[in-house]
Amino acid sequence: MARTRRVDCSGPGIARLRRGRGFSYVGADGERIEDDATVDRIRALAIPPAWTEVWICSDPLGHIQATGVDAAGRKQYRYHDGWRRRRDAAKFDAMVAFARALPALRRRVRDDLRGDALDRTRVLACCVRLLDVGFFRIGSEDYAEQNETYGLTTLLRRHVRFDGDVIVFDYPAKDGLRRVQQVLDDDAAEIVHALRRRRGGGPELLAYKQRRRWVDVKADEVNEYLKDAAGGDFTAKDFRTWNATALMAVELAVRAADAGSRASRRRIVTASVRAVAVFLGNTPAVCRRSYVDPRVIDRFQSGLTLAAALAAPAEPDPDEPAEVRAVDERVRHAVLDLIADG
Known part of the structure; x- marks a missing residue:
């Protein structure tokens, strides 16, 4: 598959114009876009009709495929699927490093x-x-x-x-x-x-x-x-990704006893994503696509969960007064084992 290319969305592109009940598209040269492949690509982006100031990338491999301004006046983006997949893969790979950094980070926070x-x-x-x-x-x-x-x-x-x-x-x-x-x-x-x-x-x-x-x-x-x-290049968003991943792993583990068939596993994944989405304040689709490390779901489909780790007795850290922290540390270890490669 061809790699995406970085593009400047402030440069020339394809404009969207209202035409009857639908839209027509005009290239940077002022000519109407009529070839089926380009029109199909644009329609597949599912750009909301309410967006204004719509810019569409002329390059089908551009990492940003479209931008527009929503009804609230916010600039929104449509990214190339391939670019988003690679970005998400890199983000989830960083979760291993983040999980390993958490104990030292939490000690520093506790001291401060x-x-x-x-x-x-x-x-x-x-x-x-x-x-x-x-x-x-x-x-x-x-x-x-x-x-x-x-x-x-x-x-x-x-x-x-x-x-x-x-x-x-x-x-x-x-x-x-x-x-x-x-x-x-x-x-x-x-x-x-x-x-x-x-x-x-x-x-x-x-x-x-x-x-x-x-x-x-x-x-x-x-x-x-x-x-x-x-001690790493982490941001606040990494906490949401980590918490979503850890909570998803726990949700799957507590439901694992009912995962007797492929259909039941699908239902469990769907229910677990919905539960995590409530905590995040996102839709289930955004939660699964952007926050839950897919390796947790892949391991569940293969029969691997945190069930054994959750059943084991907790070993509280004497420096941490809250019992919940001991439970969280046990989950952290188990999730790290689940998503780390090798």
Whole structure:
């Protein structure tokens, strides 16, 4: 199969024009596109009718095949299937390195969470802890300002409340969907509670004290802290990919006893993806395509799951007060064994 080529979507391309109830397509030379192969390729991209400012790549091997602006004013992309598959494969290959880096990362976060000050290091460590346990998107200032949709770093104080020891995050997330996330973590709760009730600063939840002023946390700062603490080129999105993969492995394991036939295995995979998608706040299709490492599903189809690891007694780390961390470490080892090659 021919390799895709990087293209500049700001350059010349094919335009989409409304024609009756459908569309016609015009090349960079101003001539109408009429050859069947090109028209079929464009239709296969399934570009939403509501998109405006549509640009379509003239090269069938371009890594970006189309762009457009959706009804909310956001630029959207359609990528070449081959390029997306290679990108996703590289992303999932990085999960092995991320899983191996997690213990050291978590120790660093635990150490940085100690203390009383709401300084930059402690608040950034809190952000990473929340990414680790809360399935958050990192957040975009542009999305918060333009669409009033939020992620971790753009949450407002009014998006948070407490139900006993549980932190409840209730906010409009990507695509305007209401997202309610509950987090039980004593270290994070102490900091979130203090930030929510602080005097001064803006409406944003996550901020740190620098001299006498409050500075809002930026997504880039969290990613920089994460790279330094983990010792690798990781980002906040790796937590969502890892958590989705680990949760999928657990979902498949607890359902494995019913996997007696090919049809039952298909049903189990479908049900498990749906369960993981709820935690992520994505559609099942996006969850499976973009977040769940396909090797977990492949191993399940071959009869390999985490069932034995989950049945084994946990060995708590004496430095970790929460029992859930011991369980998570056991799952981390088992998932790593499942997806690592050799």
